[in-house]
Amino acid sequence: MTHVNLFSDTQTRPTAAMRRAMAEAEVGDEQRFEDPTTNRLQERVAELLGHEAALFLPSGTMCNAIGFRLHVRPGGDEVILDRTSHPVGAEAGGPAAISGATLHQLTGDGGVFTAAQVEAALRPAEPGAARYTPRSRLVSVEQTTNLGGGRVWGLGDVEAVLDVARAAGLRTHLDGARLMNAVVASGVPASDYARGFDTAWVDFSKGLGAPIGAALAGSAELIDEAWRYKQMWGGAMRQSGVVAAAALHGLDHHVARLAEDHANATRLAEGLAELPGIAIDPAAVETNIVLFEVPEEAPAFCRALAADGVTMGAFGARRVRAVTHLEVDGAGIERALAAAGRVLREGAGSV
């Protein structure tokens, strides 16, 4: 039986049609702006996100790293962001190592924090007090929230946070690793979500199914500066059109279908809620990420599931994450539910 891989939407492999698009891509030297496919992708993303320019990068992590570096003055500037967000726990300390940033971590609701929380986090501006504190410099929003459970920021929530940030003279950055999931779930256009940020990016290697790549958008001036860091950190490529073609294919063919991933995640959550011992709120599942608690050790639960041909990830002592994507269909979800039911009945230790 085929394996049901719910570990992450990063595990999608390029489809046959995507591989054909890659094979047929027109290419040139990206660094000299001579790769037509990469140029086309960058124009497409700039327009999609409502910004002047965009830059193709090897990874979303590099989009966050460059975005932060563009906004933060090394030497302790403070970034306000959710404690579950990617730069906090999954970028090898990059914000501190690369940008010299301190992180002011908010506890949002499923990764979604409020304008009032940002306001309360702002450091004092009066010279007497400001001498002691780090300087508030940047607010970073993650859309959708990954370890927050795939929650969608409402447009009003985003705008309220941007208003507070702007009023305080802060820069703003949107980690849109799964922005297109939010777009499909909410019906809000990507540009409406992204336009108000100084920098915003979208990932191609998550639900869009490309093997690698992400693109960072902003003003022409910021993207010029971003090119410097791309060069400095060794992210500048050559015939990158081969991978840019995969990204374009994902944008053309794998966005609307994210709705299927969301429906599959909801079905998975509803099925899990019926299993004895599982704690989950199916109503909190808004996109393709399902977080739940198991009654035993999460790693043992996941090992037992894997022995049954179903992969999920342990994210905490009892917490398990399942992520739907284009390689998992409705039958796969039913198989995952049956396997989870078996493991719970028989105990993870018995496998």
Ligand SMILES: *Cc1c(COP(=O)(O)O)cnc(C)c1O
């Ligand atoms: C995956 C992810 C990233 C990093 O993207 P890569 O392309 O894997 O480097 C950043 N932020 C969030 C929210 C993510 O889920």
